[in-house]
Amino acid sequence: MLIWFAVYSQGISLPLAGLTPVTWHAHEMIYGYSLAVVAGFLLTAVGNWTGRPMLSGWPLLLLFLCWLLARLSLLAGGSTYLLVAAIFDLLFLAGLILAITVPIVRARLWPNLTIVVKLILLLTGNLVFFLGAAGRLEHGVYWGLYSGLYLVLALIFMLSRRVLPFFIENGVGYPVKLRNSKWVDIISLVLFTGFWIAELVQPNGLTVAVLAVSLFILHLWRWLGWYTAGIWKKPLLWSLYLAYAAIIAGFALKAAVYVVGISPYPGLHAFAVGGVGMMTLGMMARIALGHTGRSVFEPPPGLGWMFMVLGAAALVRVVLPLLDAAHY
Known part of the structure; x- marks a missing residue:
């Protein structure tokens, strides 16, 4: 960088x-x-x-x-x-x-x-x-870059489905059972595969927009099912939760490219900076603490500030171009 x-x-x-x-x-x-x-x-x-x-x-x-x-x-x-x-x-x-x-x-x-x-x-x-x-x-450069980004998102979806509810249930300090559905897993995989292929064949077209809206609704439903108020006291939980929210916002912005004609790049940076960036930083922090014998339930206070700085960077990278596209 x-x-x-x-x-x-x-x-x-x-x-x-x-x-x-x-x-x-x-x-x-x-x-x-x-x-x-x-x-x-x-x-x-x-x-x-x-x-x-x-x-x-x-x-x-x-x-x-x-x-x-x-x-x-x-x-x-x-x-x-x-x-x-x-x-x-x-x-x-x-x-x-x-x-x-x-x-x-x-x-x-x-x-x-x-x-x-x-x-x-x-x-x-x-x-x-x-x-x-x-x-x-x-078109190899375009195909390779977009395939790489969407495959990284696919890995995040798969691993988040596996670990994020587990982390939240075990980390908030009180009993909670979060919602999950195998049907959501299957439908999400099918829709996201179609979204990826459509983006390669007809970038930012109608099919991409329809699939993006569908994925936005589906992942919003999943994201809300993983919510419990205790996450806001734990930086290692709210960072991952907000990273998933950034990816969901990315789908809304991808649909808006076709619907209202905004630039495609705010959506890409919602995926990349807010989603991939925050998710990877949160996971690296958690793994580093766990493998050095420190508690993931009581992390150093500086971690919260680190996540907030990255969150601010994501907002600047995504929101400001929407407000002033001439200086993007």
């Missing part, structure tokens, strides 16, 4: 392996930052789910180096560096897929293979992006 600030606001020019600054920024926030957080979460969680040892030592270092070299290569210049970045980025994803697939299969936790499927689709999306960036596939 510091590099993006320098490029965007200070006019600093960087080679970026031949990518435009906006394309580089979008790719790195999705396939760089978001997937790094996904990798960290899964390399911890899958071990807990399966009871199997996960990557450590040199194999883990090699996985990290693949990720790092892909990031550094994209800051260099020329098509050769784009190829190097593609190789290391795809190796990182392939290594992550292998690292979580083996323990899941050995533990016979077959339902968790849906996570592996999403990671394979993310690898495919990243490959499509690089083919587009290299001029080998028309």
